[in-house]
Amino acid sequence: MTLMIHPPDPLHIAALRYAYPDSDWNLKVDDLSLRQGELTAVIGPNGSGKSTLLKLAAGILKPSSGKIYLSGRKIEKMDRRSIARILGYLPQSTPYEFDHRVVDVVCMGRYPHLTLGGFMQDHDMEIIEDSLRQTDALSLRNRRLSQLSGGERQRVLLASVLAQEPSILLLDEPANALDFHHQIRLFGILRRLVRSGFSAAVILHDLNFASLYCERIILMNQGRIVSEGKTEDVLKESIVQSVYGSEILMAKHPQSQRPVVFPRLENPS
Amino acid sequence: MMKGPITPRANLRLLLLYGIPFAAILGIAPLYGSESIRFSDVLHAIYGGEWSAAAEIFLFQRIPRVMLAALVGGTLAVVGASFQVILHNPLAEPYTLGITGGASIGAASAILFPSLLTGWWVFGAAQLLALAGSILVLLMIYTIARRPEGISIYSLLLAGVTLSIMSAGAILFLRYLASPHLLLQMDRWMMGGLDVIGYRELTALFPFLLPGLGILLSCSVELNHLTMGEELASGHGVNVAAIQRLVFIGGGLATAAVVSLSGPIGFVGLIVPHAVRQLTGCDHRIVLPASFCLGGSFLVICDTIARTAFAPTELPVGIITALIGGPLFIRLLLRTRL
Numbered sequence: 166m167t168l169m170i171h172p173p174d175p176l177h178i179a180a181l182r183y184a185y186p187d188s189d190w191n192l193k194v195d196d197l198s199l200r201q202g203e204l205t206a207v208i209g210p211n212g213s214g215k216s217t218l219l220k221l222a223a224g225i226l227k228p229s230s231g232k233i234y235l236s237g238r239k240i241e242k243m244d245r246r247s248i249a250r251i252l253g254y255l256p257q258s259t260p261y262e263f264d265h266r267v268v269d270v271v272c273m274g275r276y277p278h279l280t281l282g283g284f285m286q287d288h289d290m291e292i293i294e295d296s297l298r299q300t301d302a303l304s305l306r307n308r309r310l311s312q313l314s315g316g317e318r319q320r321v322l323l324a325s326v327l328a329q330e331p332s333i334l335l336l337d338e339p340a341n342a343l344d345f346h347h348q349i350r351l352f353g354i355l356r357r358l359v360r361s362g363f364s365a366a367v368i369l370h371d372l373n374f375a376s377l378y379c380e381r382i383i384l385m386n387q388g389r390i391v392s393e394g395k396t397e398d399v400l401k402e403s404i405v406q407s408v409y410g411s412e413i414l415m416a417k418h419p420q421s422q423r424p425v426v427f428p429r430l431e432n433p434s
Numbered sequence: 435m436m437k438g439p440i441t442p443r444a445n446l447r448l449l450l451l452y453g454i455p456f457a458a459i460l461g462i463a464p465l466y467g468s469e470s471i472r473f474s475d476v477l478h479a480i481y482g483g484e485w486s487a488a489a490e491i492f493l494f495q496r497i498p499r500v501m502l503a504a505l506v507g508g509t510l511a512v513v514g515a516s517f518q519v520i521l522h523n524p525l526a527e528p529y530t531l532g533i534t535g536g537a538s539i540g541a542a543s544a545i546l547f548p549s550l551l552t553g554w555w556v557f558g559a560a561q562l563l564a565l566a567g568s569i570l571v572l573l574m575i576y577t578i579a580r581r582p583e584g585i586s587i588y589s590l591l592l593a594g595v596t597l598s599i600m601s602a603g604a605i606l607f608l609r610y611l612a613s614p615h616l617l618l619q620m621d622r623w624m625m626g627g628l629d630v631i632g633y634r635e636l637t638a639l640f641p642f643l644l645p646g647l648g649i650l651l652s653c654s655v656e657l658n659h660l661t662m663g664e665e666l667a668s669g670h671g672v673n674v675a676a677i678q679r680l681v682f683i684g685g686g687l688a689t690a691a692v693v694s695l696s697g698p699i700g701f702v703g704l705i706v707p708h709a710v711r712q713l714t715g716c717d718h719r720i721v722l723p724a725s726f727c728l729g730g731s732f733l734v735i736c737d738t739i740a741r742t743a744f745a746p747t748e749l750p751v752g753i754i755t756a757l758i759g760g761p762l763f764i765r766l767l768l769r770t771r772l
Binding site for chain 2: 226256263274276279285293329
């Protein structure tokens with residue numbers, strides 16, 4: 166019998182298999198953990214399985230086989246509300262049909278804690294304010310969704326996820342469609358959250374943001390994890406080129422020793 | 435404009451905004467009809483005086499008729515509001531899933547083959563077969579759209595449209611078989627109407643209507659979540675598959691009950707929910723009950739016009755709902771952003 170000395174990882178995946186119906190594509194992850202207080206980037210080309218992995222980890226897709234543990238508990242044995250109290254998931258896109266007020270959207274995040282009727286108590290309102298503050302969105306609270314820019318919308322949706330009071334965050338391309346300034350701002354927010362104790366995994370397309378803001382990187386290709394570990398161990402020229410092709414040139418960030426990538430020019434002049 | 439999220443009190447206040455006019459319309463509408471009656475005669479009869487034709491018309495024709503119009507209009511609007519959310523389609527209405535098609539085949543068969551079935555308990559023959567047709571369509575669609583992880587919304591929508599087209603074909607065939615005077619009866623059914631006399635039909639609504647509406651109203655918080663997409667709703671802790679199933683079953687039952695009695699009455703289920711969302715926002719704890727009040731009021735008014743405009747003959751109410759509802763809705767669209 167083994168004695169448990171460390172608390173269980175916030176999120177642990179073991180021998181996970183997933184196949185979409187009527188498709189040859191499949192996902193295979195043998196062993197993967199998120200650690201507390203770390204920001205993990207999930208990178209890889211389109212179709213490499215990043216979103217599928219995140220949806221499986223969030224319990225939104227059911228795996229063909231394998232186990233996912235949230236704080237040591239099997240996710241398949243948990244109902245959606247219990248999952249939502251531990252894990253916050255932000256999908257890649259959300260529909261625009263209904264023009265809710267910002268504060269109402271953030272209130273939705275309180276769902277896993279609410280009783281019948283879904284009305285907010287004072288305690289809930291404090292958490293909602295706090296969530297908006299953490300994502301620099303407090304001033305937006307009385308606006309409507311249709312009045313927000315892309316960056317503001319992302320921050321509001323992130324606030325609604327934070328209102329669940331989770332300890333794990335899984336974000337599917339939160340920086341998608343954001344300009345440079347808003348990407349930097351979003352990662353500033355994510356760094357702050359992670360420092361305060363969250364464990365977070367973020368799907369990214371920009372390898373430089375992954376390198377500069379994330380402690381760990383999961384590099385995926387064709388439904389498999391190609392490399393996983395500390396940022397500087399994964400973002401090596403040989404590894405990156407094996408996935409993204411040889412058109413990638415690697416260098417160091419001028420202010421630090423972190424690796425950054427550039428497209429390799431055919432005819433430099 | 436409110437600053438915080440909605441409180442139970444603000445919720446109640448908003449509902450009164452819809453409920454009070456609704457109650458007033460329910461009270462006034464029975465006073466109007468193709469025959470002019472004196473209300474004092476009715477009161478006189480109720481309070482132990484001489485029973486009169488006026489009291490008979492008021493109590494046993496107009497009141498049940500107005501109640502029916504209110505129930506049908508209200509239900510169609512609530513179902514429309516819910517279907518628009520789970521199908522992610524602003525054009526969805528209670529009939530989108532092809533329930534009307536099944537009901538029409540049932541009713542047309544009952545008219546064509548009167549010996550097929552007689553009524554049972556409070557149900558008439560056409561109503562029974564229409565109900566059976568609706569339920570059959572619901573079962574077929576559910577079987578087609580069912581997936582291990584819930585319901586496929588796209589399949590639901592496509593299956594509904596396909597079944598509607600197939601039913602239209604079947605109805606054409608039944609019409610081909612029918613004699614002219616039966617054709618007339620079928621046409622009247624297909625136009626939709628509330629030409630009901632008495633409380634029997636009202637009773638017949640309840641076994642399916644009440645559970646259906648109850649299920650929908652109990653899902654209103656979750657419907658709010660589904661407006662932001664299945665994935666975010668799921669992440670927030672909503673059991674999306676269960677809610678989709680409940681809304682499908684609840685909305686299906688309620689629609690089947692209504693359509694089997696009144697035939698297809700268009701427009702109410704489509705425009706009333708949009709009007710409510712334009713007026714008081716898209717929190718479905720308000721949208722659903724408010725849609726019931728507004729849909730009920732709207733259909734009662736339309737039906738009163740249908741009963742009185744060309745008295746003593748009666749217009750099919752569907753004509754009025756389209757002719758009045760359409761322009762009203764366009765005006766709302768022009769006035770506000772959508």
